[in-house]
Amino acid sequence: MTGIILHQYDSSPFSEKVRVCLGIKGLEWQACDQPVIMPKPDLTPLTGGYRRIPVLQIGADIYCDSALIVREIDRRFPQPSLFPTGNRGVANAFEIWGDKVLFQSAVLAIFGTLGDDVDPAFIKDREALSGQPFNVAAMKALAPFALTQIKAQAALLAEQLADGQAFLEGEKPGLADAAAYYNFWFIRTFCAGLVDRLPDVAGLDGWYDRVAAIGHGVRSNLQPADALTIAKAAMPDMVDCLPGEAQMLGTNVMLAAADYGRDPIIGTFAGSTPYSLSVLRDDPELGKIGVHVPRLGYSIAAV
Numbered sequence: 001m002t003g004i005i006l007h008q009y010d011s012s013p014f015s016e017k018v019r020v021c022l023g024i025k026g027l028e029w030q031a032c033d034q035p036v037i038m039p040k041p042d043l044t045p046l047t048g049g050y051r052r053i054p055v056l057q058i059g060a061d062i063y064c065d066s067a068l069i070v071r072e073i074d075r076r077f078p079q080p081s082l083f084p085t086g087n088r089g090v091a092n093a094f095e096i097w098g099d100k101v102l103f104q105s106a107v108l109a110i111f112g113t114l115g116d117d118v119d120p121a122f123i124k125d126r127e128a129l130s131g132q133p134f135n136v137a138a139m140k141a142l143a144p145f146a147l148t149q150i151k152a153q154a155a156l157l158a159e160q161l162a163d164g165q166a167f168l169e170g171e172k173p174g175l176a177d178a179a180a181y182y183n184f185w186f187i188r189t190f191c192a193g194l195v196d197r198l199p200d201v202a203g204l205d206g207w208y209d210r211v212a213a214i215g216h217g218v219r220s221n222l223q224p225a226d227a228l229t230i231a232k233a234a235m236p237d238m239v240d241c242l243p244g245e246a247q248m249l250g251t252n253v254m255l256a257a258a259d260y261g262r263d264p265i266i267g268t269f270a271g272s273t274p275y276s277l278s279v280l281r282d283d284p285e286l287g288k289i290g291v292h293v294p295r296l297g298y299s300i301a302a303v
């Protein structure tokens with residue numbers, strides 16, 4: 001048993017990135033399905049307020065954000081590596097590009113195409129999440145442009161595959177593949193017909209099929225109530241702390257995503273690495289919970 005619990009929902013693109021990474025490693029894991037919109041009464045007691053998906057739980061440790069989740073999985077289960085050539089910079093850059101640039105175009109193309117078919121409850125929820133209007137008319141107008149951008153991004157990806165290599169970093173799949181792939185998966189899942197295949201972009205369809213064939217490892221399902229029971233019965237792991245931040249240990253801090261879904265996570269500062277920040281929370285029902293966020297894209301403030 002790996003103890004990996006992924007709080008997710010099947011249609012979530014950032015969860016698909018993690019699921020492919022679990023597939024690359026062939027790991028056993030448990031999917032704990034959470035609602036697509038608020039409220040999420042079985043998730044926020046674990047995170048302390050963070051509502052986004054996916055969230056990784058291992059015992060009483062909670063890892064927020066796919067960027068931290070994939071690195072924590074790679075740390076605990078190093079082989080096969082998500083950085084197959086050891087050139088971490090390449091995968092890091094692919095991931096940031098996939099999560100920001102390509103994802104933004106995918107969102108515009110998908111919701112601009114779905115247009116008036118988008119569920120009003122979903123629109124209301126995502127407006128609260130982003131703090132901005134979910135402007136269907138503007139998305140509709142921008143969808144054709146977004147599609148041209150996706151095709152242009154696909155052509156850049158294809159350049160990387162042009163020498164006939166199977167995956168973006170060579171013969172072995174890694175995080176770079178997962179981070180690029182999930183965007184095309186997102187488009188195909190939600191808008192079949194939009195960019196179903198990309199016959200003009202040599203090599204891309206073959207690469208997509210190879211990544212899809214990796215699968216998701218060995219998945220079983222877990223009920224949310226059981227995930228809470230597991231957290232209650234466990235204690236969080238000890239974490240390291242950067243020497244320059246040791247004076248903050250034990251003080252009350254607030255962590256929050258800086259882009260959207262900024263619900264604060266409040267706890268006592270418990271540690272840090274160059275890539276992550278950790279707090280310890282004392283939940284009235286669950287006891288001690290460690291919550292970890294990436295440093296990149298998250299703020300920390302004293303409370």
Ligand SMILES: N[C@@H](CCC(=O)N[C@@H](CS)C(=O)NCC(=O)O)C(=O)O
Nearest residue numbers: 012013014036052053054065066067
């Ligand atoms: N940077 C975050 C972004 C996560 C994100 O935006 N997830 C979407 C679902 S794929 C989400 O949380 N939507 C709102 C919700 O599910 O409540 C990550 O990589 O995990």
